Amino acid sequence: MKFAFLPSPWEASVADLQAAGHEMVDLEQNPDMLVFRGGPKDFPDTLPESVKVVQIGYAGIEMLLDAGILAKHAARGVRFANAAGIYDDTVAESTLGLLLAVSHRHKAVRREWNQSQLFDETEFLFDNKKLALIGAGGIGKKLIEFLAPFGVEVTAVNRSGREVKGAVQTVAMSDAEAMAQVWANNEYFVLLAPLTPDTKHLVNAEVLAAMPSNAVIVNVGRGGLIDTEALTDALRHGTIAGAGLDVTEPEPLPADHPLWDMDTVVITPHTANIPRFMERRVGALAVKNWEKFASGEQMHTEVDVDAGY
Amino acid sequence: MKFAFLPSPWEASVADLQAAGHEMVDLEQNPDMLVFRGGPKDFPDTLPESVKVVQIGYAGIEMLLDAGILAKHAARGVRFANAAGIYDDTVAESTLGLLLAVSHRHKAVRREWNQSQLFDETEFLFDNKKLALIGAGGIGKKLIEFLAPFGVEVTAVNRSGREVKGAVQTVAMSDAEAMAQVWANNEYFVLLAPLTPDTKHLVNAEVLAAMPSNAVIVNVGRGGLIDTEALTDALRHGTIAGAGLDVTEPEPLPADHPLWDMDTVVITPHTANIPRFMERRVGALAVKNWEKFASGEQMHTEVDVDAGY
Numbered sequence: 001m002k003f004a005f006l007p008s009p010w011e012a013s014v015a016d017l018q019a020a021g022h023e024m025v026d027l028e029q030n031p032d033m034l035v036f037r038g039g040p041k042d043f044p045d046t047l048p049e050s051v052k053v054v055q056i057g058y059a060g061i062e063m064l065l066d067a068g069i070l071a072k073h074a075a076r077g078v079r080f081a082n083a084a085g086i087y088d089d090t091v092a093e094s095t096l097g098l099l100l101a102v103s104h105r106h107k108a109v110r111r112e113w114n115q116s117q118l119f120d121e122t123e124f125l126f127d128n129k130k131l132a133l134i135g136a137g138g139i140g141k142k143l144i145e146f147l148a149p150f151g152v153e154v155t156a157v158n159r160s161g162r163e164v165k166g167a168v169q170t171v172a173m174s175d176a177e178a179m180a181q182v183w184a185n186n187e188y189f190v191l192l193a194p195l196t197p198d199t200k201h202l203v204n205a206e207v208l209a210a211m212p213s214n215a216v217i218v219n220v221g222r223g224g225l226i227d228t229e230a231l232t233d234a235l236r237h238g239t240i241a242g243a244g245l246d247v248t249e250p251e252p253l254p255a256d257h258p259l260w261d262m263d264t265v266v267i268t269p270h271t272a273n274i275p276r277f278m279e280r281r282v283g284a285l286a287v288k289n290w291e292k293f294a295s296g297e298q299m300h301t302e303v304d305v306d307a308g309y
Numbered sequence: 310m311k312f313a314f315l316p317s318p319w320e321a322s323v324a325d326l327q328a329a330g331h332e333m334v335d336l337e338q339n340p341d342m343l344v345f346r347g348g349p350k351d352f353p354d355t356l357p358e359s360v361k362v363v364q365i366g367y368a369g370i371e372m373l374l375d376a377g378i379l380a381k382h383a384a385r386g387v388r389f390a391n392a393a394g395i396y397d398d399t400v401a402e403s404t405l406g407l408l409l410a411v412s413h414r415h416k417a418v419r420r421e422w423n424q425s426q427l428f429d430e431t432e433f434l435f436d437n438k439k440l441a442l443i444g445a446g447g448i449g450k451k452l453i454e455f456l457a458p459f460g461v462e463v464t465a466v467n468r469s470g471r472e473v474k475g476a477v478q479t480v481a482m483s484d485a486e487a488m489a490q491v492w493a494n495n496e497y498f499v500l501l502a503p504l505t506p507d508t509k510h511l512v513n514a515e516v517l518a519a520m521p522s523n524a525v526i527v528n529v530g531r532g533g534l535i536d537t538e539a540l541t542d543a544l545r546h547g548t549i550a551g552a553g554l555d556v557t558e559p560e561p562l563p564a565d566h567p568l569w570d571m572d573t574v575v576i577t578p579h580t581a582n583i584p585r586f587m588e589r590r591v592g593a594l595a596v597k598n599w600e601k602f603a604s605g606e607q608m609h610t611e612v613d614v615d616a617g618y
Contacts, residue, residue, distance in 0.1 A: 101410050
């Protein structure tokens, strides 16, 4: 098949598509597939009728959905696939790094040799800890694998409440009573959920107050899952013990924001996933998705445009 | 049995011994066992003849050996056990925390949003990495378990060259030719070896020069395993990529030492193991060791005083 790659191609991805026998062309040359890795403004206003599939080079498609781009072309029969799953391992490993950096109090280390402070404050994952995974898709499942040797007891929270392998229990996010137990009975909270009207400020002042005082939150999902002001207050007053934040609201977090100054908070600049890994993998995913499409099946990472994911 | 606990008891350990039916007494009241957690100066000059076993509350017994204390009492038939193994999980987890903090460039994060720097410089353990474990006892075996889900290829280095489970190969430290391959062919080096005349400054300028430029060293063994000046030079000149140091030479590292200023170096103040975990566990170990002794067997962590470990 022929594919176009907009707004500009990733070399590693193109190489994988070409190695599978596909040909890169311009959008005007009637491609079968568009591989797209830009934002809403980069998306072509019109697509040639030849384009049957759009492979998006990332997973968080909220902005394309909000801009009405997917709906518009889906109405014409174009099918969309995103890049969910190809960064499960990067994000899961980054999550573990944040969990350990916060628990082991790396940021509290002082040149003046505060060993006894760290002796008191260091916590270990292997020490009969309980962790709630808020959003338990592919990244969560990979994190469960990484956590298994530590014996961490994982509670999964997802939309459906459908059982997640490796979790001791799975809770549906809509079950308010069960969710109250989740907030109260875990020490670690890993936020991986997509941002929707239902999950906006999921972690607010009330939820923070319900957590135990040794709670640590790691957000590798979306900044808007947490009410930043409430989190800052909770950390300042010792309501909870720490946070690892790869995403924040606002993002970037202003350089003078008090969260930067807290040694209980480890921040990374939205780098839990890394573009060069995506570039290495999107080509292979596009090849597999095209095979599925060509054989009349649902693609591996096909987007349900109506459902919004 | 009756036990004494010197120089002063750890509550949690005493509770475990008492729960197993043993009685705490003073040294003068003819205990069967002495639980000892001090340094050479704290060791009693003479032990009552009733003392058959000394359970030491830590693993690194070099100082007691060097002071001749073990030999003196062993000559009289006293048997010694150390606390090897009861902090395998703390040190292994701390090691993983340092590996991830260095690889994920936590210390390079700037408030001024240096996302693209981290995109370029972040490395992942799962990304087909090779790691050499220098010293592959209990901690190393636990670390191999923690690393297994990442698919890290582990080469073990020990005294004997005897195969270590989970390692793709095991090299004897005395095999100079094989060791040259170890330094050249791994990206991660975890130092867990005891400090002996053979291992003093094992990582020196020559060894650092042999490592690949993306090499990361984590030292959770003894500070003297590394020539600090050579390491500082290697990091300053990019000969290697980073280091995680729980132990240093000298220790504490002076507050004005250049290693503190490098964002490629993550330092913890000798807190890979944590006393409160030892306190929780030494009692249970002493109980198990006494059972072995009482049934005429070798104790779980019996020290070979002649061999020195």
